């Protein structure tokens with residue numbers, strides 16, 4: 291068997307949670323391979339909304355195994371809160387939720403460092419979610435990190451103290467920020483007890499054994515390809531590899547095991563935090579997109595920046611990920627517009643190009659093509675063929691340009707608001 295992948299092709303929040311939750315039914319295992327509580331994946335079904343940060347979006351489908359892979363960074367405090375939400379929703383995750391021994395731990399001082407680093411950067415701050423992601427991945431690469439497997443060691447507390455001391459000495463050279471370290475540490479150690487109850491696995495063996503035994507695995511990406519630490523709009527990125535290659539590193543599977551790569555894009559585009567965004571709208575249309583799309587961060591509640599869909603950007607991330615199918619989400623948010631714009635190329639120094647440049651400067655201009663809107667609600671449409679002709683024309687035009695089949699179109703937040711287009 292091969293492992294299928296779902297990931298975001300823009301700057302995150304494309305609707306990955308919804309699509310993973312929908313597709314999970316077809317799989318035996320859903321696995322997260324990177325990111326951490328910076329992610330906020332929203333699921334809506336039976337009139338209820340759930341937001342997951344660390345736990346895979348397959349958890350609401352009974353019988354399905356959910357695995358947190360080695361590439362993920364875990365904060366016991368957020369994790370415990372997620373478990374409490376699952377308990378409240380009466381989801382039985384026992385024996386269905388596993389965590390890799392090699393996943394790294396986010397310490398309270400990682401969060402403190404994240405905050406202090408952002409203050410130190412001043413105007414050029416990343417706009418981090420302040421969940422400690424950057425400092426934790428730095429300790430992973432710097433070979434200082436604490437891993438889930440370490441929590442069983444008799445000297446865990448000493449290892450914790452050593453790393454904390456290291457952080458405290460770095461913090462002396464950074465601006466002071468308000469942070470109740472003692473209180474956060476107390477919570478952290480208390481939450482650790484819940485984390486200890488989750489079965490730890492040698493996940494690379496686990497995943498490969500599942501594949502050998504014919505189990506179907508879906509890898510769930512967090513963030514989006516434009517936030518990839520190598521290929522995104524650096525330095526305004528996250529600290530992990532969000533592209534398909536990250537699946538191999540974050541779960542321990544070889545590249546030949548990758549199957550379908552399902553790329554998700556909104557029918558427009560959003561970004562939260564700082565950094566370049568070529569098709570961003572600073573006008574009332576941007577405001578309308580934010581309002582209609584309820585574009586406020588699922589993790590931090592910050593308003594998301596909004597703009598039109600950007601084809602050169604999508605062609606870039608389709609290339610990086612080897613996308614085999616596309617999912618177009620939030621098409622209903624465009625219902626109110628008489629005319630839609632699609633970004634087709636960049637003008638840089640008077641030259642037209644489709645290539646995402648090394649650095650996206652403020653003087654980059656986006657060239658657009660217009661499409662007719664449909665100006666009607668899509669509620670009650672359950673078949674792709676029943677979409678208004680102008681909506682279909684918009685979708686066909688995107689599909690032709692992107693040269694990858696759009697196999698699913700999402701028309702609302704609910705699990706059932708999804709139009710399937712069988713391939714072939």
Ligand code: GDP
Pocket residue numbers: 298302303304305306307308329330331332333334583584587588619620621622623700701702703704
């Ligand atoms: P993720 O991080 O990629 O899982 O996405 P988020 O959950 O952060 O943000 C997507 C938001 O859009 C959530 O509030 C979803 O409930 C919502 N959503 C998903 N698909 C659709 C859709 O087709 N239409 C509308 N209107 N909302 C959607």
Ligand code: IMO
Pocket residue numbers: 298301302303304325328329330331416417418419420421422423424511512513514517526527528529562563564588
């Ligand atoms: P999901 O999985 C949108 C953004 C932050 C910031 C940058 C770095 O819900 O799509 P970090 O906390 O990782 O150091 O922040 O990345 N960011 C996201 N934006 N969706 C996300 O996750 C994000 N995770 C991080 O806003 O600009």
Ligand code: MG
Pocket residue numbers: 302303304329330331332588589
């Ligand atoms: Mg999100």
